[in-house]
Amino acid sequence: MKMGKITVDPNCRIKFNNNVDYCVGTGRLGLALTEEYLKELEFVQKMIGFSYIRGHGLFSDDVSIYHEYEENGETKVEYNYTYIDRIIDSYLKLGIRPYLELGFMPGQLASGTQTIFYWKGNTTPPKDYKKWTDMVIALLVHLKKRYGEEVTSWPIEVWNEPNLPGFWYKADMEEYFKLFKETFLAIKEYDSRFKVGGPAICGVNDAVWIKAFLSFCKREGLRPDRITRHHYTVEFPERIGHYDYSKLEDSEMRFANLKSTRDIVDSYDEFKGLPIHLTEFSTSYTPKGVIHDTNINAAYLARQLSRLGDDNEAYSYWTFGDVFEEQGVPDSLFHGGFGMVAAGNIPKPTFWTFYFYKQLKLFSDECVYRDDNAVIVKKDNGYSGILWNIDEEDEIRELLMEVTDSSDYTLITKTVDENCCNPLKLWHDIGEPAYPTHAETELIKSAAWPLTESTVISAKDGVVSSQITVNRNGVVYFTLTKRQLTSDRGYDYDKVVSYH
The missing domain is CATH 2.60.40.1500 (Glycosyl hydrolase domain; family 39)
Structure with a gap:
């Protein structure tokens, strides 16, 4: 003892940025059309109450926004907002708003056939950048018309983890920079109030990517509204059967990695002080990481939450619930899912870490x-x-x-x-x-x-x-x-x- x-x-008085309830992650947005997903989100919102929710697949085919058709020998485009309206309506009803991650690529707009995950999100660049930016702006126009001017306050992030070849074809840095530039300029031209961030990187060559991204933005005269990256804290896992077993990394080493991003951003006079958002963070980075279901996960994340706000304006836990299909439909109740809540609204120990930090915030700052x-x-x-x-x-x-x-x-x-x-x-x-x-x-x-x-x-x-x-x-x-x-x-x- x-x-x-x-x-x-x-x-x-000690500086402490407790922004625990700013944003939370979710599986692909299409899952918000299912009953169990909404039950878990309702429970999380009732108990904690996050402001924003971020997930993949906004433009993936299951949400069904982008469509091409032939008419009089000409290829034309139309948009369908039936599902995205239903999804966002459900979010707003539960007091949460979307953190708009722009991706993945609609099949008909994609330049290639590479996909990721069980649900086959296309991760190739657009075959036509004008059609891509037209689609992005048309969606923002629709959302503003439907939900009002508050939409301009919804955060926007361009793509997800382009430094990983599975998420962006060949992890082509220059191609991603082109995507960011075209998207950023189109959004700002439409309505400069929208806040747009990137490059949403994770792990591999993070310092190289952040430096290159900022140098590109400086050269092109772009000023992103925030820098976004991800933060996971385990070594490479061992796969046994359906499950991934990982060793936790040293907390100080992981905090130092986050500080290095802050230092890189601040080394540019043009970008010094620019907010950093961790748009994903957790311990294990796999949806079958058995540590997610344990008490050690809750205790380790308690230390993370005490310091994540030191160098980052916001941080979003990946994810709120276990309705998740990246590697297929879960095989069992406790399967190492990302969620802080298991099926049947069973709160995992990690859920209470977040609940406690929210109670701390309500008590005093x-x-x-x-x-x-x-x-x-x-x-x-x-x-x-x-x-x-x-x-x-x-x-x-x-x-x-x-x-x-x-x-x-x-x-x-x-x-x-x-x-x-x-x-x-x-x-x-x-x-x-x-x-x-x-x-x-x-x-x-x-x-x-x-x-x-x-x-x-x-x-x-x-x-x-x-x-x-x-x-x-x-x-x-x-x-x-x-x-x-x-x-x-x-x-x-x-x-x-x-x-x-």
């Missing part, structure tokens, strides 16, 4: 303490914080928090760890049913909620001391607030609980 002590200075294992905020009547334990050598961490005060306080803790909030273990213990019955789903869900505990703490010698236990791979959310007792006439709690 490792003991630790936190002394809170109420006058201390005045950060008074932050280290590698804790973040604490303050308001007039007390404190709120998140503690986590991802040190593999320590089974239990005891933290003593001291506040100078003479009042009585109420300490409330919500604990997520392998002992008290571990639906994966219950699923395993009952035999790992791939397709659980309704009764089994409800049983598993009953093991997916934090343990809530409370106690009253009285000051001793002008100091309020609260001791909080964080078990291995645990995340604890707490509030320590001044207590006001307002008992009704004749009510004696001590007598009630000792009555025989």
Whole structure:
């Protein structure tokens, strides 16, 4: 057991950009036409409430926007917005708006046949850039007409991971730069209020791509509204059967990688201070990464969320739910899916990490303490914080928090760890049913909620001391607030609980 002590200075102020609820990822947009998808999103929105949602496939054939036809020997184009309207209507009903990722390529507009994923998103450049930009602008015109001027505030990102050959034919850098330039200029000419970002890279040669992209923009006189990139934190996985097993990378190394992007952007006078959006982040980058379902994932991401805002304006977790088909329809309930929520609206431990950070944001934005294992905020009547334990050598961490005060306080803790909030273990213990019955789903869900505990703490010698236990791979959310007792006439709690 490792003991630790936190002394809170109420006058201390620490920079802390807690933008946890700005955006969340989703599988291809076409999945928003399914019932289970919308149920999971409704649950996530009710409990957390993200502002934006980003997913692939806006222009893929299953959404069916772009169509060519022959008339009088001439090839003509028409657009169909039936599905995208239905999708965005559903989003708005749930209080979330699209972060418009422009991709992939409609089959009839594509220059080649290369596709990615089970659902065959085409990842080749357009055969005609004018038809591409016409399609983009026609969509924005339609969206503005249908949803009003607020559409101009919806973020736009040009393509997804063009530095990977599977996502952009041959990872052709110059061809991507052409796509960005043509798209950026067309959008800005239509309505300069739209905010357009790129290059949406992931992993491979990230520094080379960021530098080349910024140099290209400088040379061409372009000023993107933000720089976008992705952030995953595991080594190359081992595939066994249907599943991917990965080792987590060192947190400091991953934060340093993010800082390097900030430094590159700021090294250009033209782009210094330009916002950076992590339009995808998670631990494993595969939809069968078994770590996603675990408590260690929740604890590791607690540390990530405490610092992602240091160099990035926004960061979007990939993804909100397990309705996802990149490598096919999931084979089992717990299959390592990206989602923070499993089928049947079973919240995974990671869901609570995000929920806790949202509660922290609602409590206060005045950060008074932050280290590698804790973040604490303050308001007039007390404190709120998140503690986590991802040190593999320590089974239990005891933290003593001291506040100078003479009042009585109420300490409330919500604990997520392998002992008290571990639906994966219950699923395993009952035999790992791939397709659980309704009764089994409800049983598993009953093991997916934090343990809530409370106690009253009285000051001793002008100091309020609260001791909080964080078990291995645990995340604890707490509030320590001044207590006001307002008992009704004749009510004696001590007598009630000792009555025989």
